[in-house]
Amino acid sequence: MSKEFEIAREYEVDATPEQVWDALTTGTGGWLWPMEFDGERRVGPFGSTLTNWDPPHRLTSRSEDVGFPTQSLNQLDNTIEPRDEGRRAWVRYVHSGIFTDDWDNQYDGASKHTDFYLHTLRQYLTHFAPRPVAFTTLNGPAASQAPDAFTAVGRALGLSDDTAEGAKVTARGPGGGTLDAVVDYRNPYFIGLRTDDALIRFFGRNHWGAPVGISVHDFAADADAGRDEAAWQGWLNGVFDTP
Template sequence: MSEETTMGREFEIVREYETEAAPEQVWQAVTTGTAAWLWPMEFEPREGGRAAGGGVITAWDPPHRLTSRVEDPEGIGGMPQTLNVLDHLIEPREGGGAWVRYVHSGIFTGDWDDQYDGASRHTDFYLHTLRQYLTYFTGLAAVHSDVQGPAASMKPGSFAAAVRALGVEDAAEGDTVRVDLPGTGPVDAVLDFRNEHFAGLRTGDAMYRFFGRDAWGGPVGIALHRFGPDAAASREEAQEAWRSWLEGVYA
């Protein structure tokens, strides 16, 4: 094992994007509305306050700047990563809306190239989902669910089977498709994101995110962001329906 692998190596992922949402709406999404596009996170609203994952807030300037930092020499969240810094810079855009600069930085240990590739590609998908939320659901509270596929879905190339099972293998990004959603039934949905590793479906009251983490040694996964009035009451039912669906795909 090389010294670089043992000690780690710094990384930085930078993305800039614009949105029609106001800076205050972006701020809400990245502080109290994370369940709508990422996963539920809590922040103690002050500099020096607690951040998600056992971190600390190093910048809290609503609605302009949010920075959090997590450091653990033993690894963060079971990942070979010893430092994780997330920074959102939000500025008003001339004519309305907001401009955002997002920076994810830190230190990876282990296979740096693989981790960087995975983190970079996930960043694009997560920020796309954030913009979808800001465009179609901004201000709405979400019920988040995360469902992981069985061990069989970890085999490289497994994600294609989930895409086929959804019936969207021939659809293009932006198409409206008819899909039979587990626990919901047939609905019209927009295929708002599609590449070899990820797919996103958006309906009138939910966003479904499909992750081909088999490319980086993990299982195929699904994140549900549901905004309907019955979403909380049916959370466990929805999770079980999608879990059974994944098990069927990879049986």
């Protein structure tokens, strides 16, 4: 049965309103994924309509053709205000729409993903903006939908079950290599690793009936999205012994 939803968050960040606006609209994939905005034609990502385009204060995109069988309407709204004489920004983010099926599961997943995505935005603004980025995202094999799949991912990285946010770690990465990183986010559903040149995000989507996912935001001078995808896909398949 169709039912409306709303997920609202407020946060402050050590960035100007203009920097926040650029992070939301330039489409680099620096913190989420590459997106295209056309303020003149009022067209947003995935063919959405920009109902508010007021840089750097208000951004609203609305889509009634979402392309998902469990959702018929999607709206993302950002209100940005200056703080500390414009040196910092306060943001109110509201994600709303209509879920047409599996409402509780869809809402829980969207709500928890929202917190991780907004945290990643703040990490990008604080540590990497406006460096160019090579972005890739990938999913694990069918076996990564198992109830304990995300626990296996954490252990494959070399993280103990009690490794908490803020810890400096030497994580196990693709090809038997290691990564000196900070665990910038961790809960039972997500892991965020920040290196000097990358944000690497691990998504425990098995909790909502989907495969585990990884995204890599690579800011290194020689970054190559295809190389990152192949390396981390091989690593993730190896966690679940998939050729």
